[in-house]
Amino acid sequence: MARIIAGVSSSHVPAIGAAIDNHRTNEPYWQRVFRGFERSKEWIAKAKPDVVIGVYNDHASAFSVEIIPTFALGTATEFGIADEGWGPRPVPVVKGHPELASHIAQSVILDEFDLTLCNKMEVDHGLTVPLNLMFGSPQEWPCPVIPLAVNVVQFPPPTGNRCFNLGRAIRKAVESYPEDLKVVIFGTGGMSHQISGPRAGLINSKFDHAFLDNLTKNPKKLAQMSHMEYMREAGAEGVEMVMWLIMRGALDEQVDEIYRFYTVPASNTAVGHIILENRRRVAGKAKPSPASKKPAAKIKRAAAGQKVHRIRS
Numbered sequence: 001m002a003r004i005i006a007g008v009s010s011s012h013v014p015a016i017g018a019a020i021d022n023h024r025t026n027e028p029y030w031q032r033v034f035r036g037f038e039r040s041k042e043w044i045a046k047a048k049p050d051v052v053i054g055v056y057n058d059h060a061s062a063f064s065v066e067i068i069p070t071f072a073l074g075t076a077t078e079f080g081i082a083d084e085g086w087g088p089r090p091v092p093v094v095k096g097h098p099e100l101a102s103h104i105a106q107s108v109i110l111d112e113f114d115l116t117l118c119n120k121m122e123v124d125h126g127l128t129v130p131l132n133l134m135f136g137s138p139q140e141w142p143c144p145v146i147p148l149a150v151n152v153v154q155f156p157p158p159t160g161n162r163c164f165n166l167g168r169a170i171r172k173a174v175e176s177y178p179e180d181l182k183v184v185i186f187g188t189g190g191m192s193h194q195i196s197g198p199r200a201g202l203i204n205s206k207f208d209h210a211f212l213d214n215l216t217k218n219p220k221k222l223a224q225m226s227h228m229e230y231m232r233e234a235g236a237e238g239v240e241m242v243m244w245l246i247m248r249g250a251l252d253e254q255v256d257e258i259y260r261f262y263t264v265p266a267s268n269t270a271v272g273h274i275i276l277e278n279r280r281r282v283a284g285k286a287k288p289s290p291a292s293k294k295p296a297a298k299i300k301r302a303a304a305g306q307k308v309h310r311i312r313s
């Protein structure tokens with residue numbers, strides 16, 4: 001059967017995409033950001049997912065402001081590139097996995113999550129920036145990607161609790177897919193930021209660190225956080241972090257934190273990134289995977305050596 005082996009969360013700041021596209025990644029300002037993802041690229045090259053489920057939000061690229069679905073699942077064979085601001089990025093077309101996507105739709109909708117199904121859809125930096133951060137800039141993305149667009153642009157977005165439970169339903173769906181596939185789920189957006197109004201430029205590192213701690217150890221606490229709390233503590237656009245809870249809901253209750261990176265700022269946003277692995281299941285019980293433990297320690301040490309802003313082990 002298919003299984004979700006790990007979750008990755010990452011900010012999807014559009015300026016990161018522009019830095020890649022304009023060959024500015026070696027400038028000191030951007031080096032600080034990109035170095036934090038070097039070990040992540042090594043990790044995912046070893047993990048070799050067969051499919052990525054990419055949870056992100058559309059920025060009026062695919063849906064404009066006329067139609068805004070709360071949850072939109074990409075069931076197409078491929079997804080063209082579009083974007084706001086700097087325009088479509090010069091990145092490969094995103095190839096989908098229509099069979100698994102349709103299976104997820106069937107399972108999740110029968111579990112009473114009313115997804116919008118997109119048989120044609122374009123994707124923007126919300127999805128493509130995290131793909132670059134994890135996979136670099138290849139000619140083609142190394143595996144199919146199933147996009148799941150979440151409305152966090154126009155209020156009301158879904159609650160964190162709804163997102164967490166949707167993640168659980170996605171996990172159930174994946175685990176009932178007969179083909180033996182390794183799936184990694186991405187949650188994107190955040191961390192704290194506000195792009196307009198009197199509080200424009202707000203960054204709350206204390207909140208971000210606590211969010212990362214709870215994402216690993218106590219996600220149910222985060223699932224209870226109200227939109228008002230996100231806005232008050234993490235800025236108006238900080239509410240994007242409900243998407244990280246879809247990723248977390250799709251994982252085991254107990255996970256191994258493989259890697260974490262946090263830096264401020266990129267553009268006007270705090271950049272956060274975390275990799276969580278499900279524990280290997282033996283005879284129905286989850287236990288830490290020795291195979292994943294050692295590389296984890298290596299990754300963390302290496303990160304410290306590179307002077308990335310890693311919060312804690």
Ligand SMILES: [Fe+2]
Pocket residue numbers: 012057059126189190240
């Ligand atoms: Fe965004």
